Amino acid sequence: MNTLAVIPIIFPLITGIVLTLWRCSSAYRHAYMILSCVVHVLFSTWLVVRTAVEPVIVMAIGGWKAPFGIVLTIDHFAALLIATAGIITLAVSVYTAGESKPPHPLRLPLMHFMLAGVCLSFSTGDFFNLFVAFEIMLMASYALLVLEYRPSDLKYAYSYLLLNIIGSGLFLAAGGLVYRLFGTLNFADISERLLFTMGTDNRVVIISVLMVFVYGLKAGMFPLFYWLPKSYAALPPAIGGLFAGLLTKVGIYALIRILNLLFNNDPLPLLILFVASLFTMIVGILLALTHRSIRMILSFNLIAHIGFMVLGISIFTGTSIMGTVYYMIHHMVVISSLFLIAGIMMNETGSDSIDKMGNLFKQRPLLSVLFGLQALALVGIPPFSGFWGKLIIIASGISMGSFIGIGALIISSVLTLLSMIIIWFRAFYSETDTVLVKHTSSLQYVSVIGLTALSLCLGLGSFYGTNAAMRATDQLQDLGTYQWMVNQAVVKPIGGVTNDAH
Amino acid sequence: MGILIAIGLPVLAALSIGVFRLKRWVFTLSFISALGSVASLYTQVSLNQVYTRSWMPNMLIDLSFMADGLSLFFGYVVSVMGCFILFYAKHYLPKVSDSNPRFYAYILLFMSAMLGTLFSNNLLLLFIFWELTGVISFLLIGFNTHTEKGRIGSRMAFIVTATTGLILLVGVLLLGILYQTFDISLISRMPALDNTVWSTLAFSFILIGVIGKSAQFPLHFWLPNAMAAPTPVSAYLHSAAMVKLGVFLVARCYPILSSLDYWYVVGIIGLITMVVGAVLALLTYDLKGILAYTTVSQLGYLIGFYGLGGSTGVEHDFFHILNHVLYKGSLFMVAGIVIHAFHTQDIRKMGNAFSAMPLAAIACVVSAASMAGIPGTTGFLSKELMLAHMLHHPNYPILIGALVVSASCLVATAFRLCLHIFLPSKTTKPVESQSVFFQLPPFILAMATLIIGLFPKSVTHFLSQASVAGLHIANPHTVSLWHGITPELIISLCITLSGIIIYTVFQSFQWRATVPGILQLDAGFNRGITGLSCLSKWLNRRFLVDSIRAHISIVLVFFVALMAPLLFALSPSIQISNISIVYLPLLIITGTAAIIVSMSKKWHVKLIALSVVGLLVSFVFFLYRAPDLVLTQLLIEIVSLVLLLLFFKKFSTMKRKKDHAVHDRSGLSFLKALVSIGVGGIVFVLIQVVNRPSADNPIGQFFIENTRPLAGGSNAVNTILVDFRGFDTLGEISVLFIAMVGVMGLLWNKRS
Incomplete structure (x- = not known):
């Protein structure tokens, strides 16, 4: 059974290859893509259900025992994120299928390559393999960026490319340092060796800070977010939604996972994260307030909310991590759907600037309701999904006495509200002479409605959501069981050759 | 169960209006559901009934509702007023309009959210409904989507209440942490809080929430701006319902928080608001603005009353609230009728309206009399009770002074309202007469004011049944119209006289005074919003330079700034390993x-x-x-x-563009050199620091030993790449494949 852990990675990879090579009418390609996403979602839902009760699923790839070969480890946290990533890709696929102007034919395979990379990042239990996963994901994103941009926007790709390459370079260097320091790359092994031999070694702190830098860059933390806003805002909304939903969250995921492994009671990395989160929350949202391009506003909101998650990590108690996990899942769904909604708004009005939009409230009531609900969720008005994660983070902040963090979070939330009101007034309320051009297919509405419904469920059914987040956090922090499960991962001899060396 | 029906019925009606896009029978449906809500409160809900269903046990939030005297009293106020408002709105709204169903749906949703807040037996659930009232009020205030005033007013109201709401959340969480539960009925049975830093913090955060929601000084400014809403909304939200939530919360928290040392701050804020609101009411000419400021003043009166309360409890608070609900609701509805007739909100352009709306005029006179505290109305009784209460307080001179000032201003305002709208005037033309049904709701409310004012025992009996342990004292004084000649009565007379003097003074210079600049906090708020967008513009210009070099420099400088001090601080443990001369x-x-x-x-x-x-x-x-x-x-x-x-x-033939060269200034290139050397140096030191193998048993040894026996190859690097860690290689091959796909796509783009 554990072998199935590789499916969420291999499946999109195969779909990507097939879609690259298979030339046929676009209807078939879209149908195949959607079908593949559905299977991915179903399978990852099964993983979620299974990890909810059973311990972490470990697959030793190639049958090589734990610290020597690569293991895939899917715990509840990973399973939840894999499922969410699958759902978002499904929604974007459906949305893409409904686009009036046919998308670039290579968008479909590249989306799936990216999904493969993202899922591998969530499920790998090996440090160098995490780097490889990042590379798959980033390479797919580079390709998407270059193919989807209009020539005039290509200049934004350079920033994205170069900053991410710097990040990857340092990530690779960190990999080398980790191996040199711990003598191993396996997560479980690292934590074991950390526990037994080098609990107070200063060098662990140095490595942790390096990780904070590398993943902070991927996550879009202040002041490392320069690659993000303009490059996202220039993407077509479908791809923008995919990027916004998945890519930065991988950075947050890696921060949580790695700090959880490397944490040795030294508060320095957390302190750095805390200060960075304050700036990210405030600066990110302040930057949003003057923009008129709806995708730009959303991109800066994304950065500000990354600050919320980083704040949650920096408090670093079980409760705060739980809140962060819940907030992450909520945010993946909501920010993607807002990008897609922005896409529909752009379709209808023919422009991406809110100044050129108008009349949407009276003439597109469904769209208004969808935007309104998701904006409320993004702001974190109870009982919508954004509230619960924030509530838990605030509660954990109070119990740690971190009122500065809470204050910044409140200010940032209020300014998020302001930025959503700006969009609401301009694009929905104002009665301009904008002529609405109908381009939106029902498929696009279906995709957005699906995501909105999911976000509503996350809000109203947050009992299950928070329970899942609690389970994920407990499992994440229970390193003993994790190590034990990884070490005893069953290795079946294949074809008479036994490689059980120990 | 009855509570759930009361909350759920309006939601159901609103949802069916929204989902089925009903066009006809919308009013009937809404009105029936509101009536049903009242009926279920009356028939199905008994005192001290608690209904609990588990919702989120892991976060201590249950769908728990409780009916005690406080919530039932407020519940009746909200639902009965809701019926009045719906009936009134039917005549207020244009006969045929696409947006009417939306209006009814919002009002119903609002009513549910209000009832939910009142009956919540869980502090977090209360907060959820509290925020929902804010969201719906945003939609209601901005109901006229095309008007600039509506937008600015709704934005202001939403942002002020949402910000203070989040602060309230922190206070609620602190309370929950102090009591280890969010269950209100449990908390109210526990002893009151001691004076600690935490309880004071909780109190102050909750107080900020109250100040925001109930428009207390210095956040009172959003209420007059919220008057951009259609008048039924103003009558409902801004007299009876939403702004009373702050009063409600103060009453709710009274048993546990009133023993704190700083509780008197509630009284101070209330009294300041009372005076400021009443004075500002004199300085404005917008009819709804006048009413808004009197509301602000009265909210201060109500909240200040709790602030003065002794440790054993308060008395007759419900009577004060009921008084305000009745006369203010009536006055707002009259204002709606008047504005409907005159097509302006400027009181200076009104007059001569008696013949067009006799019922409304009577309602206005009675309600204004109640506001002024003329004997025979509830307002008189309320003021007498308040004066009696204040006279027993140690600081009574200040309190009485504040009350005299504000009440005199209200007397003057009351005179102004009645005389300027309805008396014959030369400048205004007569207006068309208004329908009787339109005038009926305010008239009924005004009559209630009069009847209760004359026969107070008819309601005080009911109100005393609703008393809540910890909030109310056990045996309150009875309310009666005539107590003989008491200090209260003399002060009351003085207030009326000085009110008339103020009226004549203002009349003599034509009410030309305006709100002084220092008190125009709403302008300040809007300037703040504009300032934020300027700040945003500045930040964008300053930090969001569109230059790749700048981006890279910032990231690398941050890297150096992060790592260098760290490595420096930990330098004692660094030993640079010997570097071979080669x-x-x-x-x-x-x-x-x-x-x-x-x-x-x-x-x-x-x-x-x-x-x-x-x-x-x-x-x-x-x-x-x-x-x-x-x-x-x-x-x-x-x-x-x-x-x-x-x-x-x-x-090579392409010319270098000029803008690329701009940044190549010598100072900058020096910085760049510094950063480059810094990054290189840090990586070098990093490697030196880590390059002391501490792990006793690196896994690399395994690969070297086992490459032949297990992987069947003689080259360890090869076996690692293709066997031991073959999965990495699969990943890297995928990377290459993806890169190839990307290149393919580029060529494709070029061709097409």
């Missing part, structure tokens, strides 16, 4: 080449220097006895050099 010439040549790469202006020199660096790196690999890596590195160097040369040859 590396020295290597280091020098590589360094020189690297400097040439960055300094040279010619691209081919740069390229060749770059490949020198690469080749020398492969020499390092050679020194470490890694022939495979040497070969790979050489291959990469050669291929990339050739490709780049070909590439640049093709583009």
